[in-house]
Amino acid sequence: MIIYQGVVVVAMARNPSLIRAQPPMPSDLTSSDCSVLRGGASFRRRELIFVVNPRGANGTTGQQWKKLLPYLRSRLGNDCNICESLTSGPSHAIDITREAIREGADAVIAVGGDGTLHEIIPLGTGSDFARTLGWKNDPHDAIERIAKGLKSKIDVGCIAGEIGESHYFINVADIHLSAKAGYYASRYKKFGNLCYVIGALQAFFRHHNQDLRIKVDEGEWEVCSQVTALCIGNAKYFGGGMKITPNANPSSGDYEMVILQDFKWYDFILKLHKLYNGTHLSVKNVSSRRARSIEIEEIGSSGSIFVQSDGEFLGFLPRKFSILPGVIELLC
Numbered sequence: 001m002i003i004y005q006g007v008v009v010v011a012m013a014r015n016p017s018l019i020r021a022q023p024p025m026p027s028d029l030t031s032s033d034c035s036v037l038r039g040g041a042s043f044r045r046r047e048l049i050f051v052v053n054p055r056g057a058n059g060t061t062g063q064q065w066k067k068l069l070p071y072l073r074s075r076l077g078n079d080c081n082i083c084e085s086l087t088s089g090p091s092h093a094i095d096i097t098r099e100a101i102r103e104g105a106d107a108v109i110a111v112g113g114d115g116t117l118h119e120i121i122p123l124g125t126g127s128d129f130a131r132t133l134g135w136k137n138d139p140h141d142a143i144e145r146i147a148k149g150l151k152s153k154i155d156v157g158c159i160a161g162e163i164g165e166s167h168y169f170i171n172v173a174d175i176h177l178s179a180k181a182g183y184y185a186s187r188y189k190k191f192g193n194l195c196y197v198i199g200a201l202q203a204f205f206r207h208h209n210q211d212l213r214i215k216v217d218e219g220e221w222e223v224c225s226q227v228t229a230l231c232i233g234n235a236k237y238f239g240g241g242m243k244i245t246p247n248a249n250p251s252s253g254d255y256e257m258v259i260l261q262d263f264k265w266y267d268f269i270l271k272l273h274k275l276y277n278g279t280h281l282s283v284k285n286v287s288s289r290r291a292r293s294i295e296i297e298e299i300g301s302s303g304s305i306f307v308q309s310d311g312e313f314l315g316f317l318p319r320k321f322s323i324l325p326g327v328i329e330l331l332c
Helices: 056-076 090-103 128-132 139-148 177-191 194-204 265-277
Strands: 035-038 041-044 046-052 080-086 107-112 119-122 151-160 167-169 172-176 210-216 221-233 255-261 286-291 293-298 306-309 312-316 319-331
Touching (some): 046 090, 151 306, 177 306, 177 312, 194 265
Antiparallel strands (some): 151 167, 255 286, 306 312
């Protein structure tokens, strides 16, 4: 079982308690029947659990989902049982996903942005993971991918702290300024992608670059001075389209780690276009390397170096990041 950031996983089974919206069954079949006849051959209907975050993208996800349901049923209804479950938050989504896994659903499909991600129906604000795969921010395209049912194995990142449970991510984890910007941006989702700009401006207020200690692939500790932001990419994009880890590949079995050092506020303004188009690796004070595991701690004791993954605030350093290769099958 894989759970990352609250909602994820390919699962198997059916459970009436999950069903909030169900298309009518053919008159000669009961609701518990798991197969239909086509050309004299019997095959099992796929059981798809849609975990919907109605508050995604400042509430527009719920509105768009209602409009999308008729098309979803018309496109998939003949071959699939479609079960909708509205989530009230990450813990509820975890419960839904765990129950679906236990009962054997064929797929658990998150409807939202990167924070509600698995097989994506991209209706959230950022949908940055979808950009790595070349997907348009179009739910109809996502439904076509689900209908085809083609799967590809992808990696998942794991984040461990000093105490408490591990967190899992599928897109990008980041530390210090960018994580702080993401934390503030979450307060301004009603402004769409502009929320990331507002968050960045707020994060710059009283920001100080910080010396960090880093250990890569169980090697020796290294000092990385005056870190502005450190990004660990399983995929390429974050922050509403910023190509921060341009060489990351979610099927590679490792991360791309990009470190920005000694940046001032005006550096971001002058180099913002490079950060968005992925050409910033040639910029002074920007470095990149591959890694399967990364340990990071601050030098000092401020306890205020922000950490986030897939746009979700996780707390503060220290943290250890490791990769779980090919553990999720993505409908792609």
